Amino acid sequence: MTDTPKDSGAEKPDYKDTVFLPKTNFPMKAGLANKEPAILERWENIGLYQKLRESRKYAEKFILHDGPPYANGNIHIGHALNKTLKDLVVRSQSLLGKDAPYVPGWDCHGLPIEWKIEEQYRKKKRNKDEVPPSEFRAECREYADKWVDVQREEFKRLGVMGEWDTPYLTMDYHAEATIVSELLKFAESGQLYRGAKPVMWSPVEKTALAEAEVEYEDITSTQIDVAFEITAAPNAPKLQELIDAGEKIHAVIWTTTPWTIPVNQALAYGADIEYVIISGTDLNRWSGDSEHLKNYRYLIAKYLLKDFKLRLGLDNEREEWSNEENREVRISPNIKTIWEGKGSELAGAMAKHPMADVLSIPLPDGERLGEGNKPSDEHPTLSLKGEDSKDASFFTKPRPFLDGSTFVTTEAGTGLVHMSPDHGEDDFDLCKAYGINPVFAVDGDGVYREDWAWLPRGDERAGSVINNKFTAPDGPICNDLRDAGALLSAKRDESTKHSYPHSWRSKAKIIYRCTPQWFVPMDKASQTLEPIEEPKTVCPEPVEGQSATHASTSSAGTDDVQNAADELTLRQKAIKAIADTRFVPEKGRNRISSMVEGRPDWVLSRQRAWGVPIALFLDRKTGDYLNDKNVNNRIIEAFKKGGADAWFNADHQEFLGDAYNLDDYDIVTDILDVWFDSGCTHVFTLESDIWPSQSWKADLYLEGSDQHRGWFQSSLLESCGTRGEAPYKAVLTHGFTMDKNGKKMSKSLGNTIDPKKIINVNGADILRLWAASVDYTEDHRIGDEILKGVTDTYRKLRNTFRYMLGGLSDFEESERVAPSDMPELERYILHRLAIVDAQLKEHINNFAFGPYMRTLSSFAQDDLSAFFFDIRKDCLYCDAPSDPKRRAYRSAMDILFHALTRYIAPVLVFTAEEIWQSRFPNENDSIHLKVWPDVDAAWQDDALNDKWGQIREVRIQVTEAIEPLRRDKIIRSSLEAEVRYPLKDLPISGEEFTELCIVADLTDGELSVTKTDHHKCGRCWRLLPEVNEDGDLCGRCEDVIHG
């Protein structure tokens, strides 16, 4: 031995240089934030994604269809989780050998972008209405493009692999053409109709507003009590008796919008609310000489009597009301209760509109009633004109009492609510259920239309319904009601202050107003175009499944009504499709089912600019849309060439061709709901020639749980409407990311966590490992402590790989030992690998990444680091390179290395590559091109498992027994321990067990530990009987060095 130790003080030589320590350049410290971009660049340079496609060319496909994020703003933690999970799915499926391409997409149309552009205009003091629509749309397009670029870079930095150079955009011309062509499919199959819906409307800007364009401010408005005479009450016999006896009984409603009274069409009660009729004779507060004012009988909710009486000044003994708890009716001497009952008894009851009497009297010169049936300028050809009220028949029709239990309360008012389907959502929905339709009495500027019997445009008293004078207690509405003897109270002062929506732009009050909209019916069997019957005004039972007002009847299919029973409705198709789809987690099925079961018809139209137009021609005479395949094809072709602008800028006569005259048609300028756009992504991406890698239908859609109402549903409905089935085989949903305390993140709370910051500090692999660790099926958290934990897990894993790299340095094929020739310990570990391998595969197929990483980490930690590697350290460091045991160990380690680098590759995409390149440097290669490791199922050996399970248990007993001695400083290293253990309880020899426990010696006896007398080998540090003096060599080491 020539290389004697240098330290002169030591008597014994230092054998350190003769020990085969792990050798590697792989750094312990990751420095991911710096390293990752370079790795990304290399992948891009070698065309990794294309290489992967090429290598999986003939493999089974797995199509994850990307749900498009909205192209607006930087990505947030939710995007990061979503895209990472998608990447985990794609990469893990690819690892399993499948061809799993990924085409990312963006949602580009819609209000938020439109808004941003408008905002820019406002800053430049430019009026949007003066900008040509094509210019406006071009700016929206440019804006979306800008954010697509930003987000694309952010997603790439996350390590998400995909076709980033050719993503799909909903604003691409081909996409817009497909969207319009899908829309026309709905039109052609009769699954489109024109109906109405109350929307928030600004009479000042004469436009519909979105929720985000509305702000709420306190206003004072006139609050009135109005009496409706009850004409029938078939389910309340006593009440009916009173009516039959000639009593004039009035139902009282209370409202803060007096201007809606002239369009009242019904009254709503709460079925469980208790009502009373009070009778008295002293009401003379308001002018007018109707009989009932002198001798009144009012129907009202019992609980609200007090407030009512106060408003009317009916109560002469106010002090009696001091007790808030007791709101029982206290009858003044001159006020009596003549009827009590539940709201449900009012079912089927009828009342008379307070203006009916006035209007049923022919007016002197018809001035007020207008001439002819002149359509309003709002929607001239619309067959949705509604009631023609010039002969006042609208007002003389009976007003039914409807069950409004879902929204009628006794919080304020009278417990009876007046219903105007034109001007309220509750009103609209309830009336629709009973076949009562809106009448469109108020025009876009907030003034009653010309032919309306009550305050038409021509009336000098008529004003905008948002005008304070118009609704004032002494304004025309109140005055006329007073004249009719129906106004019981009217008040406007500070006490009537309440919150009311205003336009953000003009600050003017807005109203709910029914406007014509396009709908997809949920409950109409497709292909059959049975016109919906004329709604009955009087209809005590809800109309089951009635879609809405006037269905548009197109030319096709009206004859085969007989087949209607065989056809399924869109709702039925969707429910069936849900049953045919796999949901991960399973609870998603329940959620989307209940939503589809309960959802109303799909409103497709928006009165907006930035979107795909509803490219239809409306027949001016009939109001029906033109349904001609040739015309439709010309439209689609034009869209392919010029996008949606083709509709706005086109010569429409060209679309119509020779067969039709543009003068006979109106052009629809509404655009489509952006959810229809995204509902079509499966068509223009999966079925398109642009991405040959894609195919319909998708294996998986993967989005946040909010998309049960969003994309999952819009895609489902779109696909069921056009193809009769879902566009996906499986749907995976994830929860939302909360802050460290489980609270939702928001900018205002200042608890948001920026994914970019995590990437720049810790690295994308840490963020990815976090995403893979949490239970994404639920809401989950992120915060410093959690990220620290993730980083620790990462470091442990990284170090295990580093150890393997060191142990495997200079490993050569010639050294390899076949698993069957390996010692039991190696075979046991390979058995464990086989078990873990199967578990990991199962987790991947269940998209269970949390269990996947936990299985992987604990295998690396418990089985390898703390057990296998620890035991075999002596072998690796000190046995001769040619020793079969050492060769077997390194062979096993090589198998583990190949398996584990592949296992972590989908999650730790950068680290896996770094590890791989560290051992097998090759500029053109990548770990991500590899397939799932070839783990031999035959390695699984249950007998071995039982035996070694037992050994490990005893091993734990031994280490436990050593601990007290170590604590008492009797021994230091476990190598100094001499252990006694009943050998008959050991499935292996004591000699072997000594090695497994890393102790000095093991002899028969009851479990006990003492310090050994042996001396320490100067090279391998084992304490052995053959070593005469500390620092001498043991036999084995002697052989290795000198043999």
Add this chain to the structure above:
RNA sequence: GGGCCGGUAGCUCAGUUGGUUAGAGCGCACCCCUGAUAAGGGUGAGGUCGCAAGUUCAAAUCUUGCUCGGCCCA
């Protein structure tokens, strides 16, 4: 206000059809090693399973109510 979902150690998660003393990893404390060293090994302390009733011989598990949080509606 309504529909749906969730609350198990400091953190991330297991916990089968109710069934011994509720588990794991990380972190933490302590100890060892200094030949995986800004590493490695060992031991240990942490939980009235969100709260309260109920069903049962027996409840983290089933039922009801409440509470906190989330998503979607209104």
